[in-house]
Amino acid sequence: MAQGLSASQGALLASMDRPQVYTWDPNSNSGKPLFVLAEKGAEFDYHYIDLLEFEQHGADYLAINPAGTVPTLIHNQRTFTESTEMGEYLDAALPGPRLVPTDPAERYAMRLRCRLTDIAAESISVIGWNNSLGPMVRSKSPEELERLIARIPTEERRVSWRRASEASFSDRQLADAQAKIVDYVRELDAVLAKSAWLAGPGFTLADIMTFANFYSLPLSNPVACQEADVPCFIDWLRRIYARPATMTTFALARSIAMRAFKVADMLNVPWREDLP
Amino acid sequence: MNRIIAGHGGASTFALATTLEELGQPYTISSLDLSQFEQWDEGHRRHSAAGEPVVLLCSGLAMDNPLLAMLYLAEAADACDLLSQDPADTYQIQAVMAQLMGQMSGPLAYLGWHSRTPQTVQRDYLDRLERHPQRPVLSGWSAVWRDAVPEDQRASDARAKVDKAMAMIAARLANNAWLVGARFSLADIMAFALLREARTVLDGVSAAFAPAMGQWFAAMERRHSVSAAQRRIQLSGLDTISCAPVFA
Secondary structure (H helix, E strand, O other): OOOOOOHHHHHHHHHOOOOEEEEOOOOHHHHHHHHHHHHHOOOOEEEEOOHHHOHHHOHHHHHHOOOOOOOEEEEOOEEEOOHHHHHHHHHHHOOOOOOOOOOHHHHHHHHHHHHHHHHHHHHHHHHHHHHHHHHHHHOOOHHHHHHHHHOOOOHHHHHHHHHHHHOOOOHHHHHHHHHHHHHHHHHHHHHHOOOOEOOEOOOOHHHHHHHHHHOOHHHHOHHHHOOOOOHHHHHHHHHHHOOHHHHHHHOOOOOHHHHHHHHHHHOOOOOOOOOO | OEEEEEOOOOHHHHHHHHHHHHHOOOEEEEEOOHHHOHHHOHHHHOOOOOOOOEEEEEOOEEEOOHHHHHHHHHHHOOOOOOOOOOHHHHHHHHHHHHHHHHHHHHHHHHHHHHHHOOHHHHHHHHHHHHHOOOOOOOOOHHHHHHHHOOHHHHHHHHHHHHHHHHHHHHHHHOOOOOOOOOOOOHHHHHHHHHHHHHHHHOOOOHHHOOHHHHHHHHHHHHOHHHHHHHHHHHHHOOOOOOOOOOOO
16 A cells, blocks of 8 residues: 555555446346456456436436446546447456457457347347336336436436336337347357357357347247257357356346346256355 | 448448548449449348448458448558557547447438438338338337337437537537547547538538537548548549438
């Protein structure tokens, strides 16, 4: 500890290099930095933000991310809010296994896969909102819901949340979303029939970002991922679930991501008994 | 030889051409007739399975995501002056590019086409699009938001997104000569390309520039790469604002 500093000041200094992650459960965008940090074997501080209680719109969180989106990463006094790009930052800034290829062409393929997954994940989110998240949010009283929405910092996002909380999706919207998910899983299966991982022979951020969105599909959308139809995709899921970093990350779950343990059981992937 | 295949001379095409000019790499530009849905022809789908309207063919690769293609070009050329050695600045460059494309690209295409295309041409195009078997289907939250916005509100929504993106650019330039860090980067190329399209499509854009933004824009216009890209696109005959919608 530097001379003249108090214990708390020294601790603060020491923590400045330690990533601070503010996010929800290891699910979708919220999960991306958690999986990356686990794969890197990095120590970090996890600040849980409960999206279902709209904590991302509370004053404390808005002080670090005025847009009120999750996740937020703070590292070396810099703030990062784009979940896919922050994965590349973490890979470059921290020691540990490389998650980004060095070859520019493979790097393009990795980034493209991340982009395509983000587009497909919209459809997973709509189905998920229709089936589970929406009812959870709507279980609040209209007055409480309006109070929570009023705290959202921007008009655009207030409109979005109001629409999402009221959302009664049309049959066409749900059908199109389901079709997109089915098509995308088949696309992933075709890629994995030719290579071990989504962007080539090595495990990369493309696998992490896609897994963060698709990890629960055998449970949440079994129609889209029958093993007989997409065997390579199911094998890929099993291989990622079997990675030590994966179940360690899911052990951080307090809400929606706890279903991962049920999925691991469905896939016959053993997980350590000391995990919940 | 690098080759840009493009259906319009808008931001994506301009940004790719400018990047190639910055790197001193030769390229050709081939056009696609989007009004005839050539992006969905079998020949073009060999380059872009998704039928994207702007593709870069380079070193045996077909890249149909222009933003990612720009990153590829800079990294393949080891062009430190377009990216950064600092991972945090590299993140900023990528994040700013993605945010600006997300905020501006779609809205500008919508505003440009609807404001500058005669109604009869619009109706004919949309009728043919509705019947086209290769027409992509918008799904997920993008479809939900599109359906939730009345037709007569879409233009104002699109303009609001563009204005918000311009405010973000202005804020970044208020105390900095460039968008990220102290140096010119791919983020400046992308932002300029989008603002160039905005100036063509919308009224009053230049007048809304804050002084620092105006100075930056002028500095960008003076770059050889920018004027060279402009000339190449003009010679190719590509229109800035002919990017018609593909989601009916």
